[in-house]
Amino acid sequence: MGLLVDSLELRDWRNFEHRDIAFSPGMTVLHGHNAVGKTNTVEALQLLTAGASFRKPRPIQLVREGCQNARATLNLRGDGRVVDVTCLVEGARRKFRRNGKPCQSQDVPESLMSVLFNPDDLAFVKRGASQRRDELDAFGRQANRGFAKVLAAYQRAVEQRNRLLKEDDPNLALLEAWDASVALGGATLLLARLRLFERLVPKVSAIYARICDGEELVCSYECTLGDDVSGMARDELTARFLDRLAAGRRDDLRRQQTLVGPHRDDLAFTLDGRDARTFGSQGQQRSVVLAWKMAEVELAAEILGEQPLLLLDDVMSELDEQRRAAVVGFVQEGIQTVVTTTNLGYFPPDLLEASRVVSFGG
Numbered sequence: 001m002g003l004l005v006d007s008l009e010l011r012d013w014r015n016f017e018h019r020d021i022a023f024s025p026g027m028t029v030l031h032g033h034n035a036v037g038k039t040n041t042v043e044a045l046q047l048l049t050a051g052a053s054f055r056k057p058r059p060i061q062l063v064r065e066g067c068q069n070a071r072a073t074l075n076l077r078g079d080g081r082v083v084d085v086t087c088l089v090e091g092a093r094r095k096f097r098r099n100g101k102p103c104q105s106q107d108v109p110e111s112l113m114s115v116l117f118n119p120d121d122l123a124f125v126k127r128g129a130s131q132r133r134d135e136l137d138a139f140g141r142q143a144n145r146g147f148a149k150v151l152a153a154y155q156r157a158v159e160q161r162n163r164l165l166k167e168d169d170p171n172l173a174l175l176e177a178w179d180a181s182v183a184l185g186g187a188t189l190l191l192a193r194l195r196l197f198e199r200l201v202p203k204v205s206a207i208y209a210r211i212c213d214g215e216e217l218v219c220s221y222e223c224t225l226g227d228d229v230s231g232m233a234r235d236e237l238t239a240r241f242l243d244r245l246a247a248g249r250r251d252d253l254r255r256q257q258t259l260v261g262p263h264r265d266d267l268a269f270t271l272d273g274r275d276a277r278t279f280g281s282q283g284q285q286r287s288v289v290l291a292w293k294m295a296e297v298e299l300a301a302e303i304l305g306e307q308p309l310l311l312l313d314d315v316m317s318e319l320d321e322q323r324r325a326a327v328v329g330f331v332q333e334g335i336q337t338v339v340t341t342t343n344l345g346y347f348p349p350d351l352l353e354a355s356r357v358v359s360f361g362g
Helices: 038-050 105-110 119-123 129-143 145-165 172-211 234-247 249-255 282-304 321-331 349-354
Strands: 004-013 016-022 027-032 069-078 081-090 093-098 101-103 114-117 217-222 266-271 309-313 337-341 356-360
Touching (some): 027 349, 038 081, 038 337, 093 105, 105 129, 119 282, 129 266, 234 249
Parallel strands (some): 027 337, 114 309
Antiparallel strands (some): 069 081, 081 093, 093 101, 217 266
């Protein structure tokens, strides 16, 4: 069974002075009007499972107005274990603790992973490449602690190289040294991304076909180092990256930024051979992201041997009846789920009866 969320305690957190919430091992529905704290609750759950928030807040933004400190504590139970994960906000600092002992944010998912689906995700297919990269990387950071370190190291190397490119008279010897660092870090990150992507893709396509009556979805990773990188070893990728950096140095110097590498890669989706971003209907595009999120849940369970927590923040109102039914069917497969809504009518009566409904006043 693995660990499940048992309760959440919030003190001086966002809009809450003090709130304790108990959760069902199945589905918990947070119901109420807008701006009463439902999304703030989901954010706390994500922060205490993923180690990061989709809002990317500064610590002080987590503290209730007029207060100095804030605390959120998640109680997890299962398989004879009890785990408490706490986030303390003191001034401009945010600290995590597991069972009273300090831990880093990247360690938090070791207790329980989570997958978040919110309205912003519905534009996953048609928005910029950075959102699609971020989605893959955010999952990678939870699934593998080493992924977070590789990603951070590569991002630092690119930032340093870009800073050098912006100088009036860049030191070319130093630039070559940063080329080597960027190439090695980028090759390592690319390998990690491709391994993850290749495990996700079959699940995404299969789930999409179930949602859309057998329609074929093809997912591909568009790499700035070439479309033949799959299967390459790290040394080969590093050499390829160095060649591309050398060939593009004049353009990099002119534009003062690194123009190739994983930070410029993208994900592409085709439906029955047509580009989903250009030709896909809104319903098809939303089905793609729905299938992607469900695939993340399945892969998380495969990687960790236990189900992650599924967080659905106000997405039911944005989906049509067919796609709401797909979500409901997926939830009923035994995944602990927390969903926010202003309308309980989106859920079948029998599902609501088996769920815990938590009311938020306002």
